[in-house]
Amino acid sequence: MARGGALIFFLLYLALGLYFLNFGIQFIKIPEIASNINRWIIFAGGVLLIFGAINFLRMNRYTSIRYNRR
Secondary structure, eight states, rough: OOOHHHHHHHHHHHHHHHHHHHHHHOSSSSOHHHTTTTTHHHHHHHHHHHHHHHHHHOOOOHHHHHHOOO
16 A cells, blocks of 8 residues: 555544544543534444454564564
8 A cells, every 4th residue: 555545544543543532531522513423433433443453364474573584
């Protein structure tokens, strides 16, 4: 994946992760607009979690060990 695409996905993961943390802890007051589309935000977070799990399963640990030895 291109460097820009990886940065966009990282920012999406980060934003949704912070939203989920705030959803449980309530350390920042969420505006009414975000609470109206709460179901869609949680849906997008679930999709990204599934993508992350698939990428984790695709990751080859022997490849990462081989790159660390160089």
